[in-house]
Every structure is written in C-alpha cells, then in structure tokens.
Amino acid sequence: MKKYFNLSMLLFTAFIFVLSCNRNDDEVQRFPDGSRESLNLWVQDSMKRYYYWADQMPAKPDYRLPVKDFFKSLLSSQDRFSFAVDTQDPTSYPRSVRNMYGFDYAVIQLPNGSVVTTVKLVMKNSPAFNSGLERGMMITKINGKVITAANAEALTSSIKDQTVIELTVGKWENDHITEEKNITVYYGYSFEQPLESKIFEKNGKKAGYLYIYDFPDGMTQALNQKFAAFKAAGIQDLIIDIRYNYGGSVASAAALCSLIPSGISSASPFIIYKGNKNGGEVKRTFAEQIQYDPTALDFNTLRANAVGLNKVYILTSNSTASASEIMINNLKPYMQVLQVGDATFGKDMAGFMVEDKTKPKKISWQLHPVIYKVFNANGEGAYSTGIPPQIAVSEYASLPLLPLGDSEETLISSALNKIYLKLKGENALDKKVKILFQSDTPSAAIGK
Structure with a gap:
C-alpha cells in the first residue's frame, strides 16, 4: 500500500546500499547473529552514521529493548519525524x-x-x-x-x-x-492521484490552477503536459494547490519549481542540505536535484514549457509538509510567492531510507531517520513552526466545502480575488470558525 507521508527522498542512492560497521574489534559489543541485541546494534550504527542528531544519541542504550522501542530511545527530543518499520510485520507500518x-x-x-x-x-x-x-x-x-x-x-x-x-x-x-x-x-488501496488543472479567465486575463496531491517520483511527464497547456493558453497568473500535500520526492518538487519562474538556468542553485559531521553540507542545482529521479525529464526539456512568471499563488494548510514546504521556500529566491490559506506543517528536514542490502538480506527492518536540515539558495530555512501565509484564510469559513477546482471555493476564490480585484490579504485567519481536530495531521501519518 502506498505511504503518503514519504520521508525517503532518494537524495543519495549510494547511501542506501551500504550499511556496515566501522568499529575496532575491541570497541564492538558481540551479540549472537539474529538476536535482538545484534539488530539493535545495527540500528545504532546506522543512526550514528546518518542521523542528524547523532551527537545527542545516548552513549549506553539498552540493547535488550524491542527494536522499535530501541530506535525511539535514540531519537532527539526535537525529532517529530523519524520512524522505523519491519517489512515482515504489516502492523509496524504507519496507519492513517x-x-x-x-x-x-x-x-x-x-x-x-x-x-x-x-x-x-x-x-x-x-x-x-x-x-x-x-x-x-x-x-x-x-x-x-x-x-x-x-x-x-x-x-x-x-x-x-x-x-x-x-x-x-x-x-x-x-x-x-x-x-x-x-x-x-x-480498507483498501488508493491509486496514484492525478494532477487536476483548470484555467480561469476574467476580462481577458487567464489564471492557471493546478492541484497536486503529492510529489511521487515519475511525475515530470504529467507536470510537463500541464504546463505545456498553460503556456499554450497564455496564462498570466498561476495558482498551485498543495493544501493536502504531505510531500514526497524532492526531485519532483524541483521539477515543478523549474516550470514556474523566469530567469533560471540548469546551474541555478535549488537546495542546500546540512547534515551531521558525516553528511556535511550538500548543494544541488535545479538540474542536479531533478536527476535524482531516474525517470524524470531533464531540466532543459521541462524549461521549454516553463510559464516564466514573476509571481505565484500557493494554497496551503497545516497538512502541507516536507517537499511541499521545500517548494514554497525554494521558489522565494527567484520570484514572489504569495501563500494563501493556513500555515504549513513545519518539516524543514529531509531523509532517505536506510536498510540492509546484503544478499541474502539478514535484517528486515527499514529506518527512516531525519538526516538533513534543508535551506533554499539564499540559505533561508528554519521553518519548523510552519511557513505562515501572506493571505491567511480558513477554508472552513464557508460551508459546505466546495469541490477543489471550483472558482467559488474559499481558498481559490481568495487567490482569484487577489489576482483580478487586487484585494488586500487578510491579516489573520477567520476566528469565527475554530478547528478542533483534523484526521490528517502529518505526524500521525508517520506513526509518531
């Protein structure tokens, strides 16, 4: 079954393949192969190598703990996102x-x-x-x-x-x-979600609208087709709806970003990753980040259909997270980003899956630790409390909720009013409607 809050961003595929220990024999605690203690030692060694807060891990953890509990015992109090699953135990996977x-x-x-x-x-x-x-x-x-x-x-x-x-x-x-x-x-499987687009027109001015549910690898062809249609129609404004987008592949987010602003090239810096003493600092251009999806169209192919705007409207909520927030933050060095809706979730971090790649595989556990803090080309990041909107609007201000893509839907109409009527943004969310609970809190979706 597809996992919708995907922490595996495929930044460095080589890292996924090798997870060996590099201790001197006199430093290694010896446990029988296949024992709980040996599994936990593998978890500890993996986390020491990659985990962003590796220097905060306990020096003497309890190797007798169940693997999932042992993994949690290593985590920093600042960590809301890291999780582990046993591929042989379906109940260990995140549920929402x-x-x-x-x-x-x-x-x-x-x-x-x-x-x-x-x-x-x-x-x-x-x-x-x-x-x-x-x-x-x-x-x-x-x-x-x-x-x-x-x-x-x-x-x-x-x-x-x-x-x-x-x-x-x-x-x-x-x-x-x-x-x-x-x-x-x-209970059942949900198929990959399609991109949904519309073009709104008033007084001869056209605004494109694109709803994106998530950022899986392999979506560049669909993005390219949507933007080819936008470009052919001659849109002058663009609304990107990622209000329920948990994130996913940074490569796909970079591909979307490459299709929007004017004045960028394959050498334009897109993202900065900052890890622990082993990971260091890694910089990627638009073109380099897109290439981490092996199925992606290349940067120059995508740029042929770029709409070349200097402003974009992005619809967000508390469920906008991870790669979606990267998209918002990393477009800001290149264009004006007008965010409409609510503050985002606040995941300014990235990681990749860590697993045993020996053949035959000896360990069935997969680790999904936080490995990097992420920043844009200007070195701006640190949005762990969420990215606040310039135009703060509650989508629950008017009931019933209208279909996504409807011009009268609250967030869409707020963006269109700004485009066509040049209305000023609200200073605060509508306090008359209070959100008491939402079933799609991203932290709940990753098993925390």
Whole structure:
C-alpha cells in the first residue's frame, strides 16, 4: 500500500546500499547473529552514521529493548519525524485514515458554538470515493458513535485498527445537516492521484490552477503536459494547490519549481542540505536535484514549457509538509510567492531510507531517520513552526466545502480575488470558525 507521508527522498542512492560497521574489534559489543541485541546494534550504527542528531544519541542504550522501542530511545527530543518499520510485520507500518480508506475530515466549531465534522478530502478511486463519500459531506457518526470534540481523536485512532467502517453522513444545507444516510467504507488501496488543472479567465486575463496531491517520483511527464497547456493558453497568473500535500520526492518538487519562474538556468542553485559531521553540507542545482529521479525529464526539456512568471499563488494548510514546504521556500529566491490559506506543517528536514542490502538480506527492518536540515539558495530555512501565509484564510469559513477546482471555493476564490480585484490579504485567519481536530495531521501519518 502506498505511504503518503514519504520521508525517503532518494537524495543519495549510494547511501542506501551500504550499511556496515566501522568499529575496532575491541570497541564492538558481540551479540549472537539474529538476536535482538545484534539488530539493535545495527540500528545504532546506522543512526550514528546518518542521523542528524547523532551527537545527542545516548552513549549506553539498552540493547535488550524491542527494536522499535530501541530506535525511539535514540531519537532527539526535537525529532517529530523519524520512524522505523519491519517489512515482515504489516502492523509496524504507519496507519492513517487517509492511507487506509482514502479520505480525511475536520471537526470544527461554528460561530454559533455547534460542532460539526466535514469531509475535506476524498482521494480519486479510493475506497471512500467508491463508497460515494464526497468532499463537503458532513459525518455525524462513525461506527454508530456521534462525533464530538472530546471523542474525535479516540474515534480516529480506533478506526485505524479496523478494516471496515460505517459512516453516517449528510448534506449541509441552510446551516443544517439533511438527507442523512449510512455508507460502508472498506480498507483498501488508493491509486496514484492525478494532477487536476483548470484555467480561469476574467476580462481577458487567464489564471492557471493546478492541484497536486503529492510529489511521487515519475511525475515530470504529467507536470510537463500541464504546463505545456498553460503556456499554450497564455496564462498570466498561476495558482498551485498543495493544501493536502504531505510531500514526497524532492526531485519532483524541483521539477515543478523549474516550470514556474523566469530567469533560471540548469546551474541555478535549488537546495542546500546540512547534515551531521558525516553528511556535511550538500548543494544541488535545479538540474542536479531533478536527476535524482531516474525517470524524470531533464531540466532543459521541462524549461521549454516553463510559464516564466514573476509571481505565484500557493494554497496551503497545516497538512502541507516536507517537499511541499521545500517548494514554497525554494521558489522565494527567484520570484514572489504569495501563500494563501493556513500555515504549513513545519518539516524543514529531509531523509532517505536506510536498510540492509546484503544478499541474502539478514535484517528486515527499514529506518527512516531525519538526516538533513534543508535551506533554499539564499540559505533561508528554519521553518519548523510552519511557513505562515501572506493571505491567511480558513477554508472552513464557508460551508459546505466546495469541490477543489471550483472558482467559488474559499481558498481559490481568495487567490482569484487577489489576482483580478487586487484585494488586500487578510491579516489573520477567520476566528469565527475554530478547528478542533483534523484526521490528517502529518505526524500521525508517520506513526509518531
């Protein structure tokens, strides 16, 4: 099953292949091969080599702990993201409502004090989509239990341990829930999400809109096609919607960035990685970073369809994370970035998967540690508390939630109003609507 919050960014593929110990014999604690202690020693050696906070790891950890607990005992208190999985144990993988059932929801308090739960995201061809669930529907019950602010988190946790859930849903009309019905959603696979685009036009001025669910490797061909259409249409403005984008491949994020601004070349610096004493500092240009996806179109091919703008509007939320935040931050040295929505999640870090590559493989565990802090071409980063928007808007300010791509949808209309009417941005989010709980907190999606 696809993991939607992907920490494996394939920055250095060579690092994935070799994980041997380099201690002197008199320093090595000897444990029987295949023992829990020997597995934990491998975990410790791997983390000493790559982990960003390696110098903070305990000098004498307890090798008798279960592997997952041992891994957690090595982590810095500053680390919200590193995790480990056993490929032979499906229960060790991160679970979330989104990656199990293909939807997400938010529990919000309205200005009149009432609490409602709205469906915010339904993935295409997901179990939720196939059951008839739609963005903007209201959920009143999960498995027969009424959702409240007090039990929302517990209900969400409970459905991660099930393979089928019953939802009572309805429509939001005139500030009331109508046409309630029960639907069944089964655990299952969600297919790769398509890019969705539109072109809005008013008074002869065209604005392109592109919704991007995540940044998998292998998406450059689709990006290139969308921007070829934008360029052919002669768009003068661009809206990128990454409000629910957990991230993924930095190479794909770099490819998207290469298609937007004017005045960049293959030699233009894109990103700076800063690691521990072993990793040091690594700089990558746009072209170099794109090449880390072996299936990607090259920089010059992509630039042929670049729209060459000096300003871009980017729609964000608290679920905008990782490679999505890199895209926002790393475009700033080259153009004006107007962020619309809510502050991002705050993952200013990157990593890659660490695993045993011996043949036959002796260790089934995979480690996903934080390895680098990331910065843009100007050395700007450090957004661990999130990147704040210039135009702060709550997408829940108007219910029901409209389909993504609808010109009247709250975040999209806010960007279009700025484009066409030159309205000033709001100074703060709408305080009348309070978000009490959201099922798609990225840290929950990675098992923390």
